[in-house]
Amino acid sequence: MQRIVVVGGGAGGLELVTRLGDRLGSRTRTPRAEIILIDRYPTHVWKPLLHEVAAGSMDPFTHQLEYAAQARWHGFEFQQGELVGLDRTRKIVQVGELRDEDGTLLLPAREIAYDTLVLAIGSTTHFFGVPGADQYAIALDTVAQAERFRRRLVALCMRARHWHATADAESASPEPHREVRVAIVGGGATGVELSAELRNTAQVLAAYGLHDVDPKHDLAITLVEAGPRLLPALSERLSEETRKLLVKLGVSVMLDARVEAVEPEGLRLAGGDHVVADLVVWAAGIKASPVLARLDGLATNRLGQLCVTQTLQTETDSSIFALGDCASCAWGADRRVPPRAQAAHQQASFLFDMLLRRMDGKPPLGEFEYRDFGSLVSLGRFSAVGSLMGGLIGGSMFVEGLFARFMYTSLYRLHIAALHGYPRMVLDTFAHWLRRSTMPRVKLH
Known part of the structure; x- marks a missing residue:
């Protein structure tokens, strides 16, 4: 029986193991393969929704999917842990030990054998070496980070409400820092979506009495983009329409503003300007996980992504595949497949068909072709x-x-x-x- 190991339970990896388990796994009448999913977290939340978690408009606990339950329903096995190494000679993936939040050891370090390995570990935030960014800014890679931002936002709103009430009671001038100031670095999809979602959050918090100052002016949202326009993946017309709508919602949009440093009080921009902020979100770019560069000689590009062929096999080892944000796959003559959920979905569908044919000893039907929807x-x-x-x-x-x-x-x-x-x-x-x-x-x- 073949063993197919998929590392990473994101949009592409989870869809792939679900379909493989339904077709080949332990719950079929005649199981043909052992399907194993490895992920460092116990649950899955669709990553494009993390901005809603950060804004509080989506409860992750009602939308998350338990990997163990999905494995039980669809005939694959789930192993929780983080990928730390690879031995291609022995065909072994090395999984680190698992500890709970108190440091108690739950699972020891393990070695899991494979016949076919699929790497789908996604991406992580790229801070571009900006001083203080990883220390003072919050990224939105995980549910824990999004929840951390949401809790801090609610706490700041409650503090601002207290300051506002105290100033009114004493008939004194308002506390100069009673407003909540949020700076979002990056004018891509995540930054734009979070900016708009936070405006709705401010209105709801005011309605429920957690922030009884003006929800439009006393929650100051600043969106900082280093380039000349927002949403560079979209047309200039849509980019400009988005900017106008954000300005209408009370979001301050700063273009051609490069961040030189993130400090405890906010952002320092090129040219010496400062953006004062109580909360800073970093959504300026992504890069591959550093572990990929340590995986037993697998070729990577300058962003740390695995270099793959048009069949999504790594250039170094034909028994190892990669998909999603961690894979660098050609798209046409001079482009690469973009790191989007739709690309991971298409690659998962392609790999499902290819792995079925591979088990039957048949060649692939063709090469992967990304279709931009x-x-x-x-x-x-x-x-x-x-x-x-x-x-x-x-x-x-x-x-x-x-x-x-x-x-x-x-x-x-x-x-x-x-x-x-x-x-x-x-x-x-x-x-x-x-x-x-x-x-x-x-x-x-």
């Missing part, structure tokens, strides 16, 4: 913008407003359908709608 960016409940079918029709169909918001929401529902099937996705959608109708729109504690 466009990009969508959520602006919270206010709107959404994007382009659809860009790579399929030779141009772009621009969408915005309610239709774009519906399409954006559908992307997550399609991800749920890939993991659970359409009937359960419909039930899941109804259950979350019912819960939202009886709970606050924002997590208040």
Whole structure:
């Protein structure tokens, strides 16, 4: 029996092991392969939704998926732990020890053998060597980081409410720091989406009495982008429309503003300007995990991604595959497949078919070809913008407003359908709608 090991339970890796388990795994009538998923966390949350977790508009505990439960339902095995090494000669992946938050050892370091290895460990935040960025700024790579930001935001709002009430009671001038100041570095999708979502959060917190000052002016949101415009992946028209909408929502947008350092009081920009901030979010770029460069000679590019062929096999070892953000795959003559959830989904589908044929001793049907279905960016409940079918029709169909918001929401529902099937996705959608109708729109504690 073949053993297929997938490292990384993100959008692509989890979809791949689910489909492989359904077709080849232990719950089939005649199991043909042992499918193992390795991830350092016990649960999965779709990464494009982390900005909603940070803003408090999505409760991760109602949207997370337990890997162990998914493994039980779909015939694969889950091993929790972090990839720390690889022995290609022995065909062994090395998994580090697992400890709880108190430092108690839960699982020792392990070695897991494989016949076929798929690396799908995603990406991590790129601080570009900016002094203080990793110390004073919060990244949004994990649920824990998003929850940390949300808790600090709520605490700052409560503090501002106290200062405001005290100043009114004493008939004195308001505390000069009673407002909450948030600086977001990076004008890509994550930065733009978080900016809009935070404005909605401020309104809800004010409505529930956790922040009884002006939710538009006393929650100061500054979006800092080093380039000349927001959302460089979209057209200039959509970029400008997004900027105008953010300004209308009260977000201060700074373009051509390069951050030289992150300090305890905020940002220091090139040219000497300062952005005062109580909270700093770093969403300026991504890079591959440093562990990839230590994996027994596997070739990587300058961003640390694994170099793969058009069949998603690593250039160094044909029995090792890579997909998603950690893989550098050619797209046309001079481009690389972008690090997007839709790319990971397409690569997972391609690898599923390829691994089935590989087990049957058949050659692959063809090479992986990325199809660009466009990009969508959520602006919270206010709107959404994007382009659809860009790579399929030779141009772009621009969408915005309610239709774009519906399409954006559908992307997550399609991800749920890939993991659970359409009937359960419909039930899941109804259950979350019912819960939202009886709970606050924002997590208040």
